[in-house]
Amino acid sequence: MNKMGNSKTVYRTILRPLLIVVLVEIVLMTGSYWILGINDQLDKNARDILIQQTENRRSYLQNEMIQKWSNLSTISQTINERTQQLIDQDVISLQTLDSSSKASAPLLNEISKELISTLYSKEATGIFVILNTHDLRENKDNKPGIYIRNNDPNTFFVKEYGDLLMEKAPVEVVRSLNISTDTHWESTFDLSTEENTLLYKPFEKAYHDKIKMEVKEYGYWNEKSYHLKNDDNSAISYSMPLILPDGTVYGVVGVELLTSYLENLMPIDELKNDNQGSYVLSVETNDQHNSLVVSSASVKRKQLKKFYLTEDNDKNNFVFLNGKEYYAAVQNLNIYNSNGPFSKHQWQLVSLVERNQLYTFSNHIFYLQISMIVLVGIVSLIGIFYVSRKISGPISRLSKEVDNSRLVKEIPELHATGIQEIDQFSSAITALSQEVLETSTKFLNIMNMASIDIGGFEIKKESKNVYVTDNFFLLLGIDKVTLPLSYEQFEELFKEVERDYQVEIENENERIYCIKKYVGLRYVRLKMRKEADREIGIAEDITTNYLERQRIEHERDFDVLTGLYNRFSFQRHMDYLFEHSEQLKIAALVMIDLDNLKKINDAFGHDWGDNYIHQCGKCFQENVPEKTICARVSGDEFYLFLYGYDSQEEIRQRLISMTSIMQHRTVLLPNGNKMNLSASIGISWYPQNSVYFDFLKKYADFAMYQVKKSTKGNLAEFDKALYEDEKLNRQMRLEFHQLIEKEQLAYHFQPILSAKNGEIIAYEALMRSQLATLKNPEMILKIAREENKLEDVERICIFKSTETFDQLRKNKLVKEDALLFINSIASVSLNDEDRTRFHHCFSHIQSQIVVEVTEEENMSEEALVRKRETEGFSGMFALDDYGSGYNTEINLLNLNPKYIKIDLTIVRDIDKDFDKQQLVSNIVEYAHQREAYIIAEGIETKEELLKVLELGVDYLQGYYLSYPQSNPQEVFDESIQTIKNYWKKR
Known part of the structure; x- marks a missing residue:
């Protein structure tokens, strides 16, 4: 029959209304977006x-500003009480309190410890006190006070006050506190600079207001950031006036906050x-x-x-x-x-x-909305053209005929619809039905002949008809099933399978059964699919694949040698436990490193080493308590994690018991000897040491290696203090290598004066480190000895100090003909290449260089000879710190110095100690007989200066005369006048 004769297309029939619908949808989508104001709401x-x-x-x-930084009532009250006490005791006077550093030093010394305590408690970057008892509009001279800075309040420093720097303070206060001075330290506050902002407003308000309100109301926050004189650090401050009970305003107390610190907040x-x-x-x-x-x-x-x-x-x-x-x-x-x-x-x-x-998000939404409208329009147009060609009314009639054909066992005969496309479709259905019938017959024959065990079922929901292959229930462990089955019988048999055999549910439509009947163990996978009118299931024997998967999973999670968890499985368990930390309670991470393994491997081979590892793993597995996860994470390293305990002592006793058992077990070696099992064990505690697994692992590893370094075979718990010391030591060593690599040393210069007239005759170059932690020169030399880097330090020091001094000479910042004292390490010297390079660079000032050697227990004669033989060397040596080292007389004879520097420990309080005076008198006599000169270093008081002048020293050095500076300062007038007055009286 020719079904195509009177066919016609339905394309034009449905195209127009669908286009109108799409156009309306686009208009509605666009309008709703603007009407709802989504963009404005997102912006808001x-x-x-x-x-x-x-x-x-x-x-x-x-x-922070109100409750912490500006709450200075306690320290203000303390300072006022101490001030009143000192006034009552006639130690200080309000008339002269702000006249000089010496007049204010007793008060500043008295309150310095409380200031430092307040600095730490407020977590500020600085604290200061400025003393003034006069109207600032009439008196703008420099004011005495104290200014202490802590650049990083959040960092704890092991050494007392090691994190502090003294910015402003009298010399007497600097000495008593033993706090390092900053490079721009000054003894007073210069009110002609920005430092005036620290004092002026709060002081003047209180001073002229005659204290009409509470003291705290005069507290003032700087409105602009400021810099201390010669300091690059920017800061703001809060200061409040200091007022005695009688209403006398005599200064301010305040805190500093670096702007860099504020930025971090x-x-x-x-x-x-x-x-x-x-x-x-x-x-x-x-x-x-x-x-x-x-x-x-x-x-x-x-x-x-x-x-x-x-x-x-x-x-x-x-x-x-x-x-x-x-x-x-x-x-x-x-x-x-x-x-x-x-x-x-x-x-x-x-x-x-x-x-x-x-407005990034709202802009993104706007462009996304436009893109969606365009996309919807494009997709809709494509859909219209597609649907217009595929959908029409006759399709429903054809669907009914196809549906009715299911009740007939023959190939359906479909009637013509009069539409070309549908008639083609119906012809294809007829041909397809024939092919499906033939294919189904072939597939059933193939399934019957296949070696793979596979079976299936189909249930039609409306009719409850059940189709089951002959071997379906046999695969699931049930034989003697008579087919066909009713729906009720099928349900009953299926429930029996679910009840009798272990089930592993893969997902909602897939499960695995473990069948233990007939020929050993068998695994069967059942896949099911639910459709609108039917349910289909396929059963397949997967025994081989399932067992292979189990083997792979076991090898993935367990160590082959010991049977314990491996590293990845242990980490997976830790991730789960720390995500559900409520079950941890008190827990311990135990890191175990086996002792003697390398010894066994080297002596008897790796097979015997593996046996040793196996025995240790077996010991752990047999003796660890419940709630313990045990794993081998590398060759000789094991982890134990014990959790769920109420106290550390419970865990500690169990670990001691396990260690004792391990120490009494032995392994038999090929030579017939027995060796006890031994391991070094480190423990970190949850939550005491940390609540994070990575930190616990780091801490346990640290504790374990402390055992390895001291006494192997023991057990040790994590020591926070020791860890921080090690961390600090590592940091200093890293900075030391950075210092060597980048030559991060600078030099300050302190004048050396003639004892006759106070003129500058030389400068001593003093090392200054530019690193954050490693600042102490003695520590630098200590690490250099340990790291065998003394030669590098010697080279850097000599070149850096000479280069810096030469630049100062060119800039007219030091006396051009002054000598330069360079500190040198007595046990090393420059190599030939460096000596030649030094002479090439600095031959024009080599005649002014004095090599200063510190007394050491082992002074190298060879190094001293090489120093003497350096081309262009002036031949002048100075023996530093005389009287403080070993073999003083021998060193003096070996070196034959032109200058002998009396150690500051001898000069200190020499005016009160006859023994020290006798010692200096003897060395002066000895030196003058040999045309050598004596330098008294470390002079800090007028009395000390007068005494060493009396004892006949030749040159003078110390804080009383001048401070070390990167740009050397003039000598203090007071000390020059003292020298001149002494010689006038003579």
């Missing part, structure tokens, strides 16, 4: 989030704008001028112009900076009381985010 959400984050950060900063990553935002801390003064205090990240202070913002934070709160538009979220910090003298100074925290960055 972005602004609100930024405002809320700024408010949170404002609350934190305000709390305003992390830009919390703004969640890909680190493109900035925080700005500013002050709005009475004239509506915003003074910038500190800013962070992408917008730097030097880029900001003046801008005026309010706390309204509406959508129009935008500012233009350097050609870019930024949104500013502003929050006021209420750090002053409303009736205080500085209440008009409004502090603000401003978060700035570039407009495009702030």
